[in-house]
Amino acid sequence: MTDGQRSPTNDGQIVVSGLTKQYKNVRAVNNLSFTVAPGRVTGFLGPNGAGKTTTLRMLLNLVTPTAGTATISGQRYADLATPLRQVGAVLEASSAHKGRTGINHLRVICAAAGLPKQRADEALALVGLTPAAKRKFKGYSLGMKQRLGIAAAMLGDPRVLILDEPANGLDPEGIRWMRGFLKNLAHEGRTVLVSSHLLSEMQLLADDVVIIAAGQLVRQGPVDQVLGSMAQGARVRVRTPQAEVLAAALKAQSATIETDEQGVLLVGGVDAPTIGRSALAAGVELHELTTERPDLERVFLELTAGKAGIR
Amino acid sequence: MNLVRSELLKIRTTSTWWWLALGAFLSIALAFAINAWLAVTTLGGDAEEIGVSAEQATAPAQAANLYTSGQYLGLMFVMLIGILMVTNEFFHQTATTTFLTTPRRTSVIVSKLVAASLLGFMFWLATTLIDLAAGAIFLSANDYGTQLGEWPVQRALLFNLLAYAIWTILGVGIGTLITNQLGAVITAAVLYLIGTQVVGLLFLLLSNVLDSQAVLKWQVIWPAVASQVMITEGTSEFTPSWWVGALVLIGYALVSGIAGVLLTRRRDIA
Ligand SMILES: Nc1ncnc2c1ncn2[C@@H]1O[C@H](COP(=O)(O)OP(=O)(O)OP(=O)(O)O)[C@@H](O)[C@H]1O
Ligand SMILES: [Mg+2]
Numbered sequence: 099m100t101d102g103q104r105s106p107t108n109d110g111q112i113v114v115s116g117l118t119k120q121y122k123n124v125r126a127v128n129n130l131s132f133t134v135a136p137g138r139v140t141g142f143l144g145p146n147g148a149g150k151t152t153t154l155r156m157l158l159n160l161v162t163p164t165a166g167t168a169t170i171s172g173q174r175y176a177d178l179a180t181p182l183r184q185v186g187a188v189l190e191a192s193s194a195h196k197g198r199t200g201i202n203h204l205r206v207i208c209a210a211a212g213l214p215k216q217r218a219d220e221a222l223a224l225v226g227l228t229p230a231a232k233r234k235f236k237g238y239s240l241g242m243k244q245r246l247g248i249a250a251a252m253l254g255d256p257r258v259l260i261l262d263e264p265a266n267g268l269d270p271e272g273i274r275w276m277r278g279f280l281k282n283l284a285h286e287g288r289t290v291l292v293s294s295h296l297l298s299e300m301q302l303l304a305d306d307v308v309i310i311a312a313g314q315l316v317r318q319g320p321v322d323q324v325l326g327s328m329a330q331g332a333r334v335r336v337r338t339p340q341a342e343v344l345a346a347a348l349k350a351q352s353a354t355i356e357t358d359e360q361g362v363l364l365v366g367g368v369d370a371p372t373i374g375r376s377a378l379a380a381g382v383e384l385h386e387l388t389t390e391r392p393d394l395e396r397v398f399l400e401l402t403a404g405k406a407g408i409r
Numbered sequence: 410m411n412l413v414r415s416e417l418l419k420i421r422t423t424s425t426w427w428w429l430a431l432g433a434f435l436s437i438a439l440a441f442a443i444n445a446w447l448a449v450t451t452l453g454g455d456a457e458e459i460g461v462s463a464e465q466a467t468a469p470a471q472a473a474n475l476y477t478s479g480q481y482l483g484l485m486f487v488m489l490i491g492i493l494m495v496t497n498e499f500f501h502q503t504a505t506t507t508f509l510t511t512p513r514r515t516s517v518i519v520s521k522l523v524a525a526s527l528l529g530f531m532f533w534l535a536t537t538l539i540d541l542a543a544g545a546i547f548l549s550a551n552d553y554g555t556q557l558g559e560w561p562v563q564r565a566l567l568f569n570l571l572a573y574a575i576w577t578i579l580g581v582g583i584g585t586l587i588t589n590q591l592g593a594v595i596t597a598a599v600l601y602l603i604g605t606q607v608v609g610l611l612f613l614l615l616s617n618v619l620d621s622q623a624v625l626k627w628q629v630i631w632p633a634v635a636s637q638v639m640i641t642e643g644t645s646e647f648t649p650s651w652w653v654g655a656l657v658l659i660g661y662a663l664v665s666g667i668a669g670v671l672l673t674r675r676r677d678i679a
Contacts, residue, residue, distance in 0.1 A: 155677075197423045198422050
């Protein structure tokens with residue numbers, strides 16, 4: 099648009115721009131800007147108290163920003179004509195009345211959003227909660243509550259999904275189910291923004307990451323790119339009874355070498371085939387030769403070092 | 410309209426309101442028994458002995474009283490329902506879901522107010538039907554006739570409806586002001602049950618100090634008193650006209666509704 103106004107589109111893109119929230123004593127979110135693309139799972143990462151929940155709540159018009167804007171498909175959440183049909187959200191504190199059954203919880207939402215009643219049954223089936231439909235919320239396990247939250251988010255078959263720590267309280271089977279579920283949604287072209295600090299899970303799930311610490315952006319981009327940008331690239335773990343000999347041979351090829359436990363070298367700067375050839379040439383026996391990619395956890399800890407901690 | 414439907418569904422799908430309805434029903438039974446005794450005694454000619462004025466000792470006045478039995482506690486119960494409609498959202502953390510579904514918060518509060526007044530209407534209807542049936546039988550059995558043709562009786566019934574609607578709305582307003590469930594319920598119940606007596610005493614004191622009986626009329630600024638004034642026929646030295654009570658109540662409903670909307674619009678939901 100020529101007049102610089104953002105027009106409402108239905109592209110499913112999330113744009114956060116200059117978002118700030120000042121609480122009495124703490125600047126929970128500080129001039130934060132990032133974008134989230136449709137068709138991908140975006141992991142929203144940060145240490146405890148980094149401001150993830152606050153950011154998501156501002157995005158959803160539950161908390162008023164001190165400054166900045168957040169839009170979904172070019173519109174503020176409050177301006178969406180049919181919010182549930184466009185955005186589904188599962189938040190930490192989204193809960194249900196303890197004395198209401200799961201199905202009735204969903205029907206209440208359907209009524210308010212003008213959705214047909216049978217969407218409640220469909221959404222329950224989608225998350226595998228049909229057997230517990232008529233049980234009261236207070237009798238639900240943590241994982242069942244989480245699934246009910248997801249069912250509520252899916253009622254309007256939304257283009258955009260926003261989840262705050264959805265893996266909380268899920269068992270390994272549940273986590274795997276969630277992973278498949280979210281990946282599938284992204285595959286269908288939807289936008290999936292999911293906050294978490296389960297980094298190993300995020301590595302399996304996310305295509306992109308947005309990392310924040312102390313309310314500020316630390317890094318944003320595709321997971322591979324963020325991993326690749328780290329000072330330390332891949333390292334190779336080598337186990338050998340003749341560590342000194344091999345170390346000397348590799349140093350000649352300007353490899354960086356750290357020793358881990360007795361008889362194990364962590365070699366950087368050269369790849370595994372090179373190490374294998376050097377060992378063969380030096381007549382060194384190898385018991386193990388593994389390439390170790392930098393994982394999200396290491397990168398995360400490095401990026402947020404010094405900025406973590408409760409504020 | 411969808412939103413009002415959703416609010417009514419919220420109430421229907423929990424058991425709280427059953428308990429309040431049960432409470433209201435019990436208070437009708439209790440009040441009816443007391444009012445029936447009162448009617449028999451006053452109309453039997455012993456009005457003076459129990460301190461009932463001549464104006465009140467007529468068959469229509471007693472019939473009106475009988476037909477609105479249970480109003481005193483009933484109004485408190487509908488107010489509590491109004492309060493719970495709001496505080497439940499915070500107590501059970503459903504406010505997040507509610508405001509995600511409807512980001513226009515004014516609409517949410519307005520639909521709560523509408524649903525509340527509908528509910529007040531239903532409570533009034535149930536109460537009145539019970540009172541009408543029991544009252545008509547009782548009065549006829551005691552040879553006073555049903556008195557239903559009398560304007561004072563009809564008037565009392567209609568204004569009782571207004572009272573039910575307004576008190577439920579008032580409850581919603583109180584809920585938005587005090588979102589803590591226990592805090593709101595206790596504050597409101599104490600103010601309703603004990604506050605009226607305290608206010609009565611204060612005004613008595615004030616009228617002694619100022620040496621003016623007229624001051625007593627000003628008790629009407631207290632909602633429970635206003636409500637009583639509104640459904641009572643006739644004025645005395647101590648009570649202003651019914652429409653003063655009505656205006657005061659409507660004023661309270663408006664103020665609490667508007668305050669509720671304004672507060673809710675600004676509030677961070679976390
Ligand atoms: N309502 C509030 N009033 C005052 N401070 C708040 C409020 N909500 C959050 N904060 C503060 O804002 C900061 C960010 O909190 P937030 O909940 O957004 O973090 P988070 O990244 O979601 O953390 P976690 O991983 O623990 O869920 C914290 O320091 C927190 O204490
Ligand atoms: Mg959080």
